[in-house]
Amino acid sequence: MSQWAGILVLVLLFAVIVGMFTLVFTVSARGRRKDAHVREDHAQLARIAAERGWTYETRTQGRIDQYCGLRPFPARGSNLRAWHYTAGEFRGRRFTYFEYRYMNVTSGADTGERKQPTIESVFVVTTPGPGPFLQILRPSVLDTLFDRRPKMKLGVPEFDQNFRIITEDEEFVRSALCDTVVPYLLMSTKSKKSPLQLRNSELFTWYRGTLSPRTVDEKLNHLCDVLDRIPEHAWRTAV
Structure with missing residues:
Protein backbone atom coordinates (compact mmCIF):
# COMPACT_ATOMS: atom_id res chain seq x y z
CA MET A 1 0.00 0.00 0.00
CA SER A 2 2.78 2.38 0.93
CA GLN A 3 4.46 1.59 -2.41
CA TRP A 4 1.37 2.67 -4.33
CA ALA A 5 1.15 5.79 -2.22
CA GLY A 6 4.76 6.62 -3.09
CA ILE A 7 4.08 6.08 -6.79
CA LEU A 8 0.99 8.29 -6.59
CA VAL A 9 3.00 11.07 -4.94
CA LEU A 10 5.64 10.85 -7.70
CA VAL A 11 2.98 10.94 -10.39
CA LEU A 12 1.34 13.98 -8.82
CA LEU A 13 4.69 15.72 -8.42
CA PHE A 14 5.53 15.01 -12.05
CA ALA A 15 2.13 16.35 -13.12
CA VAL A 16 2.68 19.54 -11.11
CA ILE A 17 6.12 20.08 -12.63
CA VAL A 18 4.82 19.46 -16.16
CA GLY A 19 1.92 21.84 -15.48
CA MET A 20 4.25 24.57 -14.26
CA PHE A 21 6.49 24.26 -17.32
CA THR A 22 3.44 24.26 -19.60
CA LEU A 23 2.10 27.40 -17.92
CA VAL A 24 5.45 29.20 -18.20
CA PHE A 25 5.77 28.22 -21.85
CA THR A 26 2.20 29.29 -22.63
CA VAL A 27 2.57 32.66 -20.92
CA SER A 28 5.94 33.24 -22.60
CA ALA A 29 4.58 32.34 -26.03
CA ARG A 30 1.57 34.57 -25.51
CA GLY A 31 3.86 37.43 -24.49
CA ARG A 32 6.01 36.96 -27.60
CA ARG A 33 2.93 37.00 -29.82
CA LYS A 34 1.66 40.15 -28.13
CA ASP A 35 5.04 41.89 -28.52
CA ALA A 36 5.19 40.92 -32.19
CA HIS A 37 1.66 42.24 -32.70
CA VAL A 38 2.54 45.57 -31.04
CA ARG A 39 5.71 45.91 -33.15
CA GLU A 40 3.69 45.31 -36.31
CA ASP A 41 1.12 47.91 -35.21
CA HIS A 42 3.87 50.46 -34.65
CA ALA A 43 5.43 49.70 -38.04
CA GLN A 44 2.03 50.15 -39.65
CA LEU A 45 1.60 53.52 -37.93
CA ALA A 46 4.76 54.72 -39.65
CA ARG A 47 3.46 53.45 -43.01
CA ILE A 48 0.08 55.14 -42.53
CA ALA A 49 1.74 58.46 -41.74
CA ALA A 50 3.91 58.25 -44.87
CA GLU A 51 0.93 57.35 -47.06
CA ARG A 52 -1.15 60.26 -45.76
CA GLY A 53 1.60 62.87 -45.75
CA TRP A 54 1.77 63.08 -41.97
CA THR A 55 4.98 63.47 -39.97
CA TYR A 56 6.06 60.55 -37.80
CA GLU A 57 8.80 60.23 -35.20
CA THR A 58 9.51 57.03 -33.31
CA ARG A 59 10.44 59.07 -30.25
CA THR A 60 10.58 62.74 -29.37
CA GLN A 61 11.39 64.63 -26.20
CA GLY A 62 10.04 67.84 -24.73
CA ARG A 63 7.17 68.38 -27.15
CA ILE A 64 4.49 67.26 -24.72
CA ASP A 65 5.76 69.20 -21.70
CA GLN A 66 3.02 71.76 -22.39
CA TYR A 67 0.40 69.19 -21.41
CA CYS A 68 1.60 68.79 -17.83
CA GLY A 69 -1.28 69.24 -15.44
CA LEU A 70 -3.75 67.56 -17.77
CA ARG A 71 -4.80 63.95 -17.82
CA PRO A 72 -3.05 61.58 -18.25
CA PHE A 73 0.17 63.57 -17.77
CA PRO A 74 2.00 64.43 -14.53
CA ALA A 75 1.27 67.65 -12.70
CA ARG A 76 4.68 68.99 -13.73
CA GLY A 77 7.74 67.82 -15.61
CA SER A 78 10.21 68.58 -18.36
CA ASN A 79 11.66 66.75 -21.34
CA ARG A 94 -4.48 69.87 -37.24
CA PHE A 95 -3.83 66.95 -34.93
CA THR A 96 -1.19 65.01 -33.04
CA TYR A 97 -1.25 61.58 -31.47
CA PHE A 98 1.38 59.67 -29.55
CA GLU A 99 2.11 57.26 -26.71
CA TYR A 100 3.01 58.67 -23.31
CA ARG A 101 4.71 56.18 -20.99
CA TYR A 102 5.39 56.34 -17.27
CA MET A 103 6.40 53.93 -14.56
CA ASN A 104 3.74 52.77 -12.13
CA VAL A 105 5.40 52.38 -8.73
CA THR A 106 3.27 49.30 -7.97
CA SER A 107 3.97 47.52 -11.25
CA GLY A 108 5.72 44.23 -10.54
CA ALA A 109 6.11 45.06 -6.85
CA ASP A 110 4.28 41.96 -5.63
CA THR A 111 5.64 39.46 -8.14
CA GLY A 112 9.24 40.61 -8.30
CA GLU A 113 8.94 40.90 -12.07
CA ARG A 114 10.64 43.63 -14.07
CA LYS A 115 8.53 46.77 -13.89
CA GLN A 116 6.60 47.58 -17.04
CA PRO A 117 5.62 51.13 -18.04
CA THR A 118 2.02 52.23 -18.12
CA ILE A 119 1.21 53.35 -21.67
CA GLU A 120 -1.38 55.98 -22.52
CA SER A 121 -2.31 56.67 -26.15
CA VAL A 122 -3.24 60.33 -26.55
CA PHE A 133 -10.66 74.09 -19.27
CA LEU A 134 -13.24 71.33 -19.55
CA GLN A 135 -13.25 67.61 -18.77
CA ILE A 136 -16.03 65.20 -19.70
CA LEU A 137 -15.32 61.94 -17.92
CA ARG A 138 -17.11 58.70 -17.19
CA PRO A 139 -17.92 58.06 -13.51
CA SER A 140 -15.43 55.85 -11.70
CA VAL A 141 -14.94 54.63 -8.15
CA LEU A 142 -11.45 56.16 -7.92
CA ASP A 143 -12.63 59.57 -9.09
CA THR A 144 -15.55 59.44 -6.69
CA LEU A 145 -13.16 58.79 -3.81
CA PHE A 146 -10.26 61.08 -4.68
CA ASP A 147 -11.44 63.77 -7.10
CA ARG A 148 -12.93 66.47 -4.91
CA ARG A 149 -13.31 69.06 -7.64
CA PRO A 150 -16.85 70.41 -8.03
CA LYS A 151 -18.87 68.68 -10.77
CA MET A 152 -21.24 70.55 -13.04
CA LYS A 153 -24.74 69.21 -13.70
CA LEU A 154 -26.34 69.93 -17.06
CA GLY A 155 -29.84 69.09 -15.91
CA VAL A 156 -30.13 66.24 -18.40
CA PRO A 157 -30.66 63.22 -16.10
CA GLU A 158 -29.31 60.53 -18.42
CA PHE A 159 -26.23 62.59 -19.23
CA ASP A 160 -25.58 63.62 -15.61
CA GLN A 161 -25.81 59.97 -14.58
CA ASN A 162 -23.34 58.74 -17.21
CA PHE A 163 -20.85 61.62 -17.42
CA ARG A 164 -18.99 63.97 -15.10
CA ILE A 165 -18.29 67.56 -16.19
CA ILE A 166 -15.49 69.56 -14.61
CA THR A 167 -15.11 73.16 -15.78
CA GLU A 168 -14.70 76.75 -14.66
CA ASP A 169 -16.97 78.16 -17.39
CA GLU A 170 -20.50 76.78 -17.11
CA GLU A 171 -21.85 79.27 -19.63
CA PHE A 172 -19.55 77.90 -22.34
CA VAL A 173 -20.43 74.31 -21.48
CA ARG A 174 -24.18 74.91 -21.73
CA SER A 175 -23.74 76.81 -24.97
CA ALA A 176 -21.43 74.19 -26.47
CA LEU A 177 -22.97 70.92 -25.33
CA CYS A 178 -26.68 71.04 -24.70
CA ASP A 179 -28.31 71.04 -28.14
CA THR A 180 -26.12 68.75 -30.23
CA VAL A 181 -23.13 67.32 -28.36
CA VAL A 182 -25.09 65.78 -25.49
CA PRO A 183 -27.31 63.62 -27.76
CA TYR A 184 -24.23 62.51 -29.71
CA LEU A 185 -22.32 61.49 -26.58
CA LEU A 186 -25.32 59.60 -25.23
CA MET A 187 -25.79 57.68 -28.47
CA SER A 188 -22.16 57.14 -29.52
CA THR A 189 -20.45 53.96 -28.37
CA LYS A 190 -17.12 55.78 -28.77
CA SER A 191 -17.94 58.16 -25.92
CA LYS A 192 -18.10 55.26 -23.45
CA LYS A 193 -14.35 54.70 -23.77
CA SER A 194 -13.19 58.14 -24.89
CA PRO A 195 -12.91 60.79 -22.16
CA LEU A 196 -12.78 64.34 -23.46
CA GLN A 197 -10.65 67.24 -22.30
CA LEU A 198 -10.53 70.78 -23.65
CA ARG A 199 -7.84 73.34 -22.95
CA ASN A 200 -7.14 76.50 -24.90
CA SER A 201 -7.40 75.52 -28.58
CA GLU A 202 -7.05 71.74 -28.27
CA LEU A 203 -9.45 68.88 -27.62
CA PHE A 204 -8.01 65.65 -26.18
CA THR A 205 -8.99 62.05 -25.78
CA TRP A 206 -6.91 59.10 -24.58
CA TYR A 207 -6.99 55.47 -23.57
CA ARG A 208 -4.69 53.11 -21.69
CA GLY A 209 -2.76 50.84 -24.03
CA THR A 210 -0.51 51.00 -27.08
CA LEU A 211 -1.34 52.88 -30.25
CA SER A 212 -3.05 50.81 -32.88
CA PRO A 213 -3.77 51.59 -36.55
CA ARG A 214 -7.35 50.51 -35.87
CA THR A 215 -7.86 53.31 -33.35
CA VAL A 216 -6.31 56.19 -35.29
CA ASP A 217 -9.30 57.01 -37.49
CA GLU A 218 -11.74 56.04 -34.73
CA LYS A 219 -10.35 58.49 -32.18
CA LEU A 220 -9.66 61.32 -34.64
CA ASN A 221 -13.15 60.96 -36.12
CA HIS A 222 -14.66 61.03 -32.64
CA LEU A 223 -12.90 64.29 -31.75
CA CYS A 224 -13.89 65.85 -35.06
CA ASP A 225 -17.49 64.65 -34.66
CA VAL A 226 -17.66 66.40 -31.28
CA LEU A 227 -16.18 69.61 -32.66
CA ASP A 228 -18.53 69.57 -35.66
CA ARG A 229 -21.46 69.63 -33.23
CA ILE A 230 -20.29 72.60 -31.16
CA PRO A 231 -21.95 75.75 -32.53
CA GLU A 232 -19.65 78.53 -33.67
CA HIS A 233 -21.15 81.06 -31.28
CA ALA A 234 -20.11 78.92 -28.31
CA TRP A 235 -16.45 79.73 -28.90
CA ARG A 236 -17.27 83.43 -28.65
CA THR A 237 -18.76 82.94 -25.18
CA ALA A 238 -15.61 81.30 -23.79
CA VAL A 239 -14.03 83.20 -20.91
Whole structure:
Protein backbone atom coordinates (compact mmCIF):
# COMPACT_ATOMS: atom_id res chain seq x y z
CA MET A 1 0.00 0.00 0.00
CA SER A 2 2.78 2.38 0.93
CA GLN A 3 4.46 1.59 -2.41
CA TRP A 4 1.37 2.67 -4.33
CA ALA A 5 1.15 5.79 -2.22
CA GLY A 6 4.76 6.62 -3.09
CA ILE A 7 4.08 6.08 -6.79
CA LEU A 8 0.99 8.29 -6.59
CA VAL A 9 3.00 11.07 -4.94
CA LEU A 10 5.64 10.85 -7.70
CA VAL A 11 2.98 10.94 -10.39
CA LEU A 12 1.34 13.98 -8.82
CA LEU A 13 4.69 15.72 -8.42
CA PHE A 14 5.53 15.01 -12.05
CA ALA A 15 2.13 16.35 -13.12
CA VAL A 16 2.68 19.54 -11.11
CA ILE A 17 6.12 20.08 -12.63
CA VAL A 18 4.82 19.46 -16.16
CA GLY A 19 1.92 21.84 -15.48
CA MET A 20 4.25 24.57 -14.26
CA PHE A 21 6.49 24.26 -17.32
CA THR A 22 3.44 24.26 -19.60
CA LEU A 23 2.10 27.40 -17.92
CA VAL A 24 5.45 29.20 -18.20
CA PHE A 25 5.77 28.22 -21.85
CA THR A 26 2.20 29.29 -22.63
CA VAL A 27 2.57 32.66 -20.92
CA SER A 28 5.94 33.24 -22.60
CA ALA A 29 4.58 32.34 -26.03
CA ARG A 30 1.57 34.57 -25.51
CA GLY A 31 3.86 37.43 -24.49
CA ARG A 32 6.01 36.96 -27.60
CA ARG A 33 2.93 37.00 -29.82
CA LYS A 34 1.66 40.15 -28.13
CA ASP A 35 5.04 41.89 -28.52
CA ALA A 36 5.19 40.92 -32.19
CA HIS A 37 1.66 42.24 -32.70
CA VAL A 38 2.54 45.57 -31.04
CA ARG A 39 5.71 45.91 -33.15
CA GLU A 40 3.69 45.31 -36.31
CA ASP A 41 1.12 47.91 -35.21
CA HIS A 42 3.87 50.46 -34.65
CA ALA A 43 5.43 49.70 -38.04
CA GLN A 44 2.03 50.15 -39.65
CA LEU A 45 1.60 53.52 -37.93
CA ALA A 46 4.76 54.72 -39.65
CA ARG A 47 3.46 53.45 -43.01
CA ILE A 48 0.08 55.14 -42.53
CA ALA A 49 1.74 58.46 -41.74
CA ALA A 50 3.91 58.25 -44.87
CA GLU A 51 0.93 57.35 -47.06
CA ARG A 52 -1.15 60.26 -45.76
CA GLY A 53 1.60 62.87 -45.75
CA TRP A 54 1.77 63.08 -41.97
CA THR A 55 4.98 63.47 -39.97
CA TYR A 56 6.06 60.55 -37.80
CA GLU A 57 8.80 60.23 -35.20
CA THR A 58 9.51 57.03 -33.31
CA ARG A 59 10.44 59.07 -30.25
CA THR A 60 10.58 62.74 -29.37
CA GLN A 61 11.39 64.63 -26.20
CA GLY A 62 10.04 67.84 -24.73
CA ARG A 63 7.17 68.38 -27.15
CA ILE A 64 4.49 67.26 -24.72
CA ASP A 65 5.76 69.20 -21.70
CA GLN A 66 3.02 71.76 -22.39
CA TYR A 67 0.40 69.19 -21.41
CA CYS A 68 1.60 68.79 -17.83
CA GLY A 69 -1.28 69.24 -15.44
CA LEU A 70 -3.75 67.56 -17.77
CA ARG A 71 -4.80 63.95 -17.82
CA PRO A 72 -3.05 61.58 -18.25
CA PHE A 73 0.17 63.57 -17.77
CA PRO A 74 2.00 64.43 -14.53
CA ALA A 75 1.27 67.65 -12.70
CA ARG A 76 4.68 68.99 -13.73
CA GLY A 77 7.74 67.82 -15.61
CA SER A 78 10.21 68.58 -18.36
CA ASN A 79 11.66 66.75 -21.34
CA LEU A 80 8.82 64.24 -21.27
CA ARG A 81 9.16 61.60 -23.95
CA ALA A 82 6.51 60.73 -26.51
CA TRP A 83 6.65 57.62 -28.67
CA HIS A 84 5.28 57.26 -32.22
CA TYR A 85 4.59 60.99 -32.32
CA THR A 86 2.47 61.71 -35.39
CA ALA A 87 1.19 65.08 -36.63
CA GLY A 88 -0.79 66.18 -39.65
CA GLU A 89 -4.21 67.23 -40.86
CA PHE A 90 -7.43 65.22 -40.55
CA ARG A 91 -10.82 66.43 -41.78
CA GLY A 92 -9.40 69.93 -42.12
CA ARG A 93 -8.02 70.08 -38.58
CA ARG A 94 -4.48 69.87 -37.24
CA PHE A 95 -3.83 66.95 -34.93
CA THR A 96 -1.19 65.01 -33.04
CA TYR A 97 -1.25 61.58 -31.47
CA PHE A 98 1.38 59.67 -29.55
CA GLU A 99 2.11 57.26 -26.71
CA TYR A 100 3.01 58.67 -23.31
CA ARG A 101 4.71 56.18 -20.99
CA TYR A 102 5.39 56.34 -17.27
CA MET A 103 6.40 53.93 -14.56
CA ASN A 104 3.74 52.77 -12.13
CA VAL A 105 5.40 52.38 -8.73
CA THR A 106 3.27 49.30 -7.97
CA SER A 107 3.97 47.52 -11.25
CA GLY A 108 5.72 44.23 -10.54
CA ALA A 109 6.11 45.06 -6.85
CA ASP A 110 4.28 41.96 -5.63
CA THR A 111 5.64 39.46 -8.14
CA GLY A 112 9.24 40.61 -8.30
CA GLU A 113 8.94 40.90 -12.07
CA ARG A 114 10.64 43.63 -14.07
CA LYS A 115 8.53 46.77 -13.89
CA GLN A 116 6.60 47.58 -17.04
CA PRO A 117 5.62 51.13 -18.04
CA THR A 118 2.02 52.23 -18.12
CA ILE A 119 1.21 53.35 -21.67
CA GLU A 120 -1.38 55.98 -22.52
CA SER A 121 -2.31 56.67 -26.15
CA VAL A 122 -3.24 60.33 -26.55
CA PHE A 123 -5.02 62.12 -29.42
CA VAL A 124 -5.19 65.91 -29.75
CA VAL A 125 -7.14 67.93 -32.34
CA THR A 126 -7.08 71.71 -32.81
CA THR A 127 -10.37 73.49 -32.09
CA PRO A 128 -11.96 76.38 -34.06
CA GLY A 129 -11.15 78.77 -31.23
CA PRO A 130 -9.82 78.95 -27.68
CA GLY A 131 -11.95 77.38 -25.01
CA PRO A 132 -11.91 77.07 -21.22
CA PHE A 133 -10.66 74.09 -19.27
CA LEU A 134 -13.24 71.33 -19.55
CA GLN A 135 -13.25 67.61 -18.77
CA ILE A 136 -16.03 65.20 -19.70
CA LEU A 137 -15.32 61.94 -17.92
CA ARG A 138 -17.11 58.70 -17.19
CA PRO A 139 -17.92 58.06 -13.51
CA SER A 140 -15.43 55.85 -11.70
CA VAL A 141 -14.94 54.63 -8.15
CA LEU A 142 -11.45 56.16 -7.92
CA ASP A 143 -12.63 59.57 -9.09
CA THR A 144 -15.55 59.44 -6.69
CA LEU A 145 -13.16 58.79 -3.81
CA PHE A 146 -10.26 61.08 -4.68
CA ASP A 147 -11.44 63.77 -7.10
CA ARG A 148 -12.93 66.47 -4.91
CA ARG A 149 -13.31 69.06 -7.64
CA PRO A 150 -16.85 70.41 -8.03
CA LYS A 151 -18.87 68.68 -10.77
CA MET A 152 -21.24 70.55 -13.04
CA LYS A 153 -24.74 69.21 -13.70
CA LEU A 154 -26.34 69.93 -17.06
CA GLY A 155 -29.84 69.09 -15.91
CA VAL A 156 -30.13 66.24 -18.40
CA PRO A 157 -30.66 63.22 -16.10
CA GLU A 158 -29.31 60.53 -18.42
CA PHE A 159 -26.23 62.59 -19.23
CA ASP A 160 -25.58 63.62 -15.61
CA GLN A 161 -25.81 59.97 -14.58
CA ASN A 162 -23.34 58.74 -17.21
CA PHE A 163 -20.85 61.62 -17.42
CA ARG A 164 -18.99 63.97 -15.10
CA ILE A 165 -18.29 67.56 -16.19
CA ILE A 166 -15.49 69.56 -14.61
CA THR A 167 -15.11 73.16 -15.78
CA GLU A 168 -14.70 76.75 -14.66
CA ASP A 169 -16.97 78.16 -17.39
CA GLU A 170 -20.50 76.78 -17.11
CA GLU A 171 -21.85 79.27 -19.63
CA PHE A 172 -19.55 77.90 -22.34
CA VAL A 173 -20.43 74.31 -21.48
CA ARG A 174 -24.18 74.91 -21.73
CA SER A 175 -23.74 76.81 -24.97
CA ALA A 176 -21.43 74.19 -26.47
CA LEU A 177 -22.97 70.92 -25.33
CA CYS A 178 -26.68 71.04 -24.70
CA ASP A 179 -28.31 71.04 -28.14
CA THR A 180 -26.12 68.75 -30.23
CA VAL A 181 -23.13 67.32 -28.36
CA VAL A 182 -25.09 65.78 -25.49
CA PRO A 183 -27.31 63.62 -27.76
CA TYR A 184 -24.23 62.51 -29.71
CA LEU A 185 -22.32 61.49 -26.58
CA LEU A 186 -25.32 59.60 -25.23
CA MET A 187 -25.79 57.68 -28.47
CA SER A 188 -22.16 57.14 -29.52
CA THR A 189 -20.45 53.96 -28.37
CA LYS A 190 -17.12 55.78 -28.77
CA SER A 191 -17.94 58.16 -25.92
CA LYS A 192 -18.10 55.26 -23.45
CA LYS A 193 -14.35 54.70 -23.77
CA SER A 194 -13.19 58.14 -24.89
CA PRO A 195 -12.91 60.79 -22.16
CA LEU A 196 -12.78 64.34 -23.46
CA GLN A 197 -10.65 67.24 -22.30
CA LEU A 198 -10.53 70.78 -23.65
CA ARG A 199 -7.84 73.34 -22.95
CA ASN A 200 -7.14 76.50 -24.90
CA SER A 201 -7.40 75.52 -28.58
CA GLU A 202 -7.05 71.74 -28.27
CA LEU A 203 -9.45 68.88 -27.62
CA PHE A 204 -8.01 65.65 -26.18
CA THR A 205 -8.99 62.05 -25.78
CA TRP A 206 -6.91 59.10 -24.58
CA TYR A 207 -6.99 55.47 -23.57
CA ARG A 208 -4.69 53.11 -21.69
CA GLY A 209 -2.76 50.84 -24.03
CA THR A 210 -0.51 51.00 -27.08
CA LEU A 211 -1.34 52.88 -30.25
CA SER A 212 -3.05 50.81 -32.88
CA PRO A 213 -3.77 51.59 -36.55
CA ARG A 214 -7.35 50.51 -35.87
CA THR A 215 -7.86 53.31 -33.35
CA VAL A 216 -6.31 56.19 -35.29
CA ASP A 217 -9.30 57.01 -37.49
CA GLU A 218 -11.74 56.04 -34.73
CA LYS A 219 -10.35 58.49 -32.18
CA LEU A 220 -9.66 61.32 -34.64
CA ASN A 221 -13.15 60.96 -36.12
CA HIS A 222 -14.66 61.03 -32.64
CA LEU A 223 -12.90 64.29 -31.75
CA CYS A 224 -13.89 65.85 -35.06
CA ASP A 225 -17.49 64.65 -34.66
CA VAL A 226 -17.66 66.40 -31.28
CA LEU A 227 -16.18 69.61 -32.66
CA ASP A 228 -18.53 69.57 -35.66
CA ARG A 229 -21.46 69.63 -33.23
CA ILE A 230 -20.29 72.60 -31.16
CA PRO A 231 -21.95 75.75 -32.53
CA GLU A 232 -19.65 78.53 -33.67
CA HIS A 233 -21.15 81.06 -31.28
CA ALA A 234 -20.11 78.92 -28.31
CA TRP A 235 -16.45 79.73 -28.90
CA ARG A 236 -17.27 83.43 -28.65
CA THR A 237 -18.76 82.94 -25.18
CA ALA A 238 -15.61 81.30 -23.79
CA VAL A 239 -14.03 83.20 -20.91
